[in-house]
Amino acid sequence: MTVRLGTATVLDGVDLTVGAGERVALAGASGAGKSTLLGVVNGTVPPSAGSVRVLGADPAALRGAALRRLRARVGTVHQHLELAGALRVVHEVNAGRLGSWPALRAAWSLVRPQGVADVVAALAQVGLADRVFDRTDALSGGQRQRVAVARVLVQQPDLVLADEPASALDPVLTERVLGLLAGPAGRGGALLAALHDPALALRHCDRVVGLAAGRVVLDAPAAALTVADLAGLYGTPA
């Protein structure tokens, strides 16, 4: 599978399969193509050549409601979070359920928030329960990142895509958030996470895929790797 954006070839002949129950870390220098690869999987970046299969289905062959049902099973923590900001936290978190909500229910929820108990429970897991009704743009960077994580928690997807999901969090929260995102993988789903911290990748994932300039240069079980092996991906002397 290949992705070209503008004149640049960002992903070049990537061939990758993630099995059920697997937790896979994506490693690679900044600009290597990790975010783009995650975008291809969740459908925000169309591949220029090749094909993608997600949860056993071909998204390119699906339309309308069927495509929405497939996408509802894929949850993403985006690198730039992609929260609207001008909404209360409860709505931003509830947005995780838009894949299963009809439009009318989504609209009504903006007036009278639906399923607040679930939202509060998800927020409690990331330590934000007391901010449910605050405006999202009044939160700190790390707090917003936790809102994005809570959105994925209420979505209850089978496949979790996480792009630097803990980049703004303290060590304790980092552990907790990665544990939460790995939840679906433990129940037969999967986790694909771009992680810059090699130690974190080795601790939380079963397998590490290394990208460099858009190509897969490393694919090995975490147990067979050391932090020093991963450091090589970043061009630092091991």
Next chain:
Amino acid sequence: MTALLERPAAVAPRLRRDRRRWAWGLAALAAVGWSVAGALDGVNPAGAAQVGAFAAAALSPAVDGAFLGVLATAALVTVAYAVLGTALAVLLGALGAGAAARTTWGRRRLGRLGRLATRGVLAVPRGLHEAVWGLLLVTVLGLDPWVGVLAIGLPYGAVTATVFGALLDEVPRGPYEALRAAGAGRVAAALYGLLPRAAGGLLSYACYRLECAVRSAVVLGLVGAGGLGYQLSLSFSSLRWPQVWSAVYALALLCLAADVAGRAVRRRLAAPRRRAGVLSRDRVLTAAVLGTLAAGAWSWWFLALSPASLVSARAREQVGVVLRAAWPPSADADLLRSVASAAVGTVQTSVLAIALASVGAVVVMGVAARPAGRCPPGRRLAGVLVRLALLLLRAVPAPVWALVLLFVLLPGVLPGAVALGVYTLGVLGRLAGEAVEEADAGPRAALGALGAHPVAGWLYGVAPVVAGPVLAYALHRWEVTVRDTLLVGLLGAGGLGALLASELATFDWPAVATVLAATVVLTLAVDLVGDRARRALR
């Protein structure tokens, strides 16, 4: 949920609604309901046939040489009014800016008083519509070309002074203070330390005023000052529909040309092109400035303006007579009662107009926005069509829409509201579309990726971001619409404008003074409410 969530929430805070916003929202809804109730009187079925004939003529405008010649001359008159009116406004604005700017007054208490006083004085000419100025000036000066120039120049001058003052106040004051510290006088320091930084903004605003002046000059014609609008009203009153359409097309073209040229120049002003390292001016901008100056000189000659007629004995005498007759304003109970009910009608018209325009703008803004990435050709085509339709809506001034609607609708709130609503939709739709273009596409794409219905994606990803700016635009346009409602009223749609027209027709000067005072108070009150509402939104 249960599989994922082991621990119950520690605390569950309560949802606290923002009382202030809810109050404003409910008040707005109530105002719209009240205005709708006021608009429920009458449709005029007898006029439907006329509208049919009128609409049918749209495809066969008059194109005979003689009439086109007349139209061309009329268009030149309109342009000349616009150019000279703007020139006068900029002159007055520059003088007034000195009086309105904080820089002049400093920060002491006396300074604050001085600024307040200036603002108060400026509010009066600003509160009266150009067309009202036109009507008043006609009674004083007769059919002199100065009427058109002054009717644009005076109210525009007051607005320009306020805006120029604000622009000067926004310029960083370091260079100015440095020059002052080095011993330069206030004027010299302002010329070297403030003006160069503010020049772009000032020019850009002057250019915007010229665009607006073209529209105003057309409208002035409708109340009898000559030019394209005048031709239009002549053809209209003699029911010559093909000619009416020729005039409508001509003035739509003129307004469009002003719009497009003005936007091009303003965009250029925001990012001028200079060759690196060479001290050279932007050719387009230089040409625009020189061209405008030349157009000013030509206009002066073309309209055969003579300063003498401004200060002629007859004019001075007329001013004296009118002012003496108008003081004190009438406090007749009957008049006050009809002023009150006309004011109610005016507010209802403007509220209904802005409600129509806002709903329309919200409906079309998604399509009106140019999509950022790739998209199907059907979507692109729909966007072009919607933008074109909005362009046409705002190219035809609201009074023209009103004249047409007065065939099918009885005079009252409804025709004015629909006419102004249609025109304002043209303006608001574009602004809202641009707000959508500026909004980040990321959140919406992210919602699409998790399977959200497109409507839901819009509600959670785009609407929250654009709601603020769009509401602010709508409030601002409401203030403008109240002024325009007066104008539409002058042409017979009802409200304070209609009352003013009838008092003017009978030369009842004390009553005219009362109506004018009510007008100024109403516009000031509306500005105040709009300002408060905008602050609550922030």
